[in-house]
Amino acid sequence: MSSVRTVLGDLPAERLGVCDAHDHLFFGSPRLPGEELDSRSAARAELAAFRAQGGDAVVQWTPYGLGRRAADLPSLAREAGVHVVAATGLHQDVHYDGATLDGLRHRLAEVFVTELTEGIGTSGVRAGLVKVAGGFHALDAHTRWTMTAAAEAHHATDAPIAVHLELGTGALDVLDLLCGELGVPPQRVILGHLNRAPDGVAHRQAAEAGCWLAFDGPSRAHHATDWRMPEAVRALADAGFGDRLLLGGDTTTAAARSVDGGPGMPYLLRRVRPRLALAVGEELVARILAENPGRAFGVEWR
Template sequence: MSAAAVDRPTRPAVRTVLGDIAPADLGVCDAHDHLFLRSPQLAGQELADAAAAAAELAAFRAAGGASVIQWTPYGMGRCAAELPRLARDSGVRIVAATGLHQAVHYAPEVLERVRADLAGVFVAELTEGIGGTGVRAGMIKVAGGFHGLDRHARYTMAAAAEAQHATGAAIGVHLELGTGAPDVLDLLCGELGVAPDRVILGHLNRAPDLVAHRTAAEAGAYLAFDGPSRAHHATDWRLPEALAALADAGFGDRILLGGDTTTAGARSVNGGPGMPYLLRRHRARLELALGKDLVTRFLTQNPARAFAAHWGRDGHASG
């Protein structure tokens, strides 16, 4: 389909599964999580239970949460038709994603279905709806590799860049173990011309490289620190230091926080940290180290800017 952008309104909005909202209405935001997720790499741990998703949203809401960005992309069990009901019942704003993950998360026939016009698929899901549901995606999710980009990643990012230019939607990038940000930025923002502030780099907490963090922030990208810690990931125990370094260097407006619940066992309703952990435990710990005002900015103003676009009446956007 044609991705030509047309007339745009002047006010940005965040595209939720219940429609477009003013960025300020996003409220306290989990900037990277999953209500539904299916992958051959996570067999037996699928997030496929709508009742469990509802319970997780209720717990998140009770902890003070107002919105969740679901980064689950095309072909990974997004359950888009369920999302409007879950948003209405919970009172939590939900943003859905289009995009494509690493090839290992798909059967070959799934990738073959979209290979001919991947950018067109992304644009259609952002502007018309996901799989005939009428539920429009509000961001694009893609993925890099470990310290580099394979052919699949480059192809997917090229399609994401084309869709971004047509719609203005933000591109969220899974960084494998937190690595590869320079290659991603060179491709998306260098070769493909995506504005750096339309790129959100995920999982930077998994590689506590303060130089890499600052370099990405200086380039103008948003930096997502998402997911509770396993000690060998150096996630929670190095996070205050990493965020303080960025804030002290003037990049407090680039930081996003998320939970990234990817397995059924990790849900709070099954005894794991789940979505509420971000606000129930993680926020308080960061406030002790960084101050309440700064952490509040990470959870509210920053995602409001990162996920907003100038959506038009035709479903396209710019900026």
Template sequence: MVTPRPASAPGHRTAPAGPTVRTVLGDLAPDRLGVCDAHDHLFLSSPQLPGQELADTAAAGAELHAFRAAGGTAVIQWTPYGMGRHAAELPRLARESGVTIVAATGLHQAAHYGPGVLEGLPTDPAALFVTELTEGIGAITGDDPEPRPRAGMIKVAGGFHGLDRHARRTMTAAAEAHRATGAAIGIHLELGTGALDVLDLLCGELAVPPDRVILGHLNRSPDPAVHRMAAEAGAYLAFDGPSRANHGTDWRMPDAVAALCDAGFADRILLGGDTTTAAARAVNGGPGMRYLLRRLRPRLELAVGTAAVTRMLTTNPARAFAAEWP
């Protein structure tokens, strides 16, 4: 069992009482999160996306300013360990843009790492996750101008219609880190599949409360029965990402969201943009982070009403990402 050290993060904002959202500038009362992109990336690098790295700090800042101009106030960056998070840049970007940023710890699928990265990890990565959640991301150096930003969530990944050995290892570590910190666990579902297998493992075998699990990419597999079963289990369902080739995407999302709302599960839905390539940035002609608010929000409002969509963008993420941190 991993036990976190007592958290004293000099330089971070004093935490309010009760559950808080852990941002790169400190802990924040959930009701201050505002309009939230619940799954996106400011920085990302993967062997699976050669030449499309999100590594340009100026472009990341431009995305945040465009998102802010569209009415957004918070972004949850799901980029985990070893994938070019640029964590040291996040506090400055948050201050300059006025957008709250939450960083992630965790691990993606093995295919997203170059040679030697995973081999250099401890046998049980739970200790790494806890350290990044409670003490900070990155190495401590004597000339750091400010404390290391802490992660505010755990991101792990399933496989296509199943869980391989790597997925089970990382989810087991995520469950242990959750027990030590209370952090929410976000799941990359490959093409939106395997949601029920993930819940069987995390919430069944590993006893993670379902309301601490966020299932990502459900818009990529618009299966209403699976959506309904996952919502009934108590998990959060993230519909995240603009239109992609070969996916059931934006044009089916309003129907999927409406079906969940009609069944009484509007409080389980999160919305995000999931920008993963340089070409997808607005500064490069792509949809960018602002697409969530400029294009998806009005389409969803036609389907389920303004009040429900506002709840998905504000109340739901505030509750989903808040934790009673140690």
């Protein structure tokens, strides 16, 4: 039976509910000094605000070494009444120091599998996906290393693989590597940040390959493509790919949280949902939010 691996245990995929398919409760990177998401109380408030808008689940894409605070996730999920999914994986190399990467050099797939099957550190919280990242229009050596390890972890566990596309680029190269060379079924691959590069041809080709397409990160000051997202979603829906689409918020800085004056998690349901409903209809938006995520993140765990 297909299930989503949440921080409170495996959940039948059909029970996931209205889902923010890509966001962060905790996140910290040397590339974003002073903007760390490291407050438990702020994370709880953000989950509560999302829940108040009708949200049921949040998939946290924060990978290894970037402040996941996995031990805090179960209690936050219980207190807010929201299903939370944690991630293993590795981001681009610029987010890590050399010593961290050297320590993982010959055991990365093993780390991913352990975090998926046994738990993250001593927290006992099992990850429900592997998050990796591409580069800008390119797949460098670090990307190939991390994606190879992600594919090994997928083959061992059936875990889905979520991919940060740098500025929305490189989708087809990622699919060539993961699904072509490394043998990952496309229905286990989730491509993130497609809204940042609204290339309809690339979107259509990625959808035809059979993967999941995530439009995540609305209202970012340095990504002026919000206004094109409904048109991109409508084009894919009209082409018959409405059942392959996901939506997320991708809150990565403290200033972006709703509790600190930003759009945050609730914006997805408060503004994006009705805006998209005008473009593609409420029924499809409801399916994108409440049915597609269960199928994307629900697998038959091994």
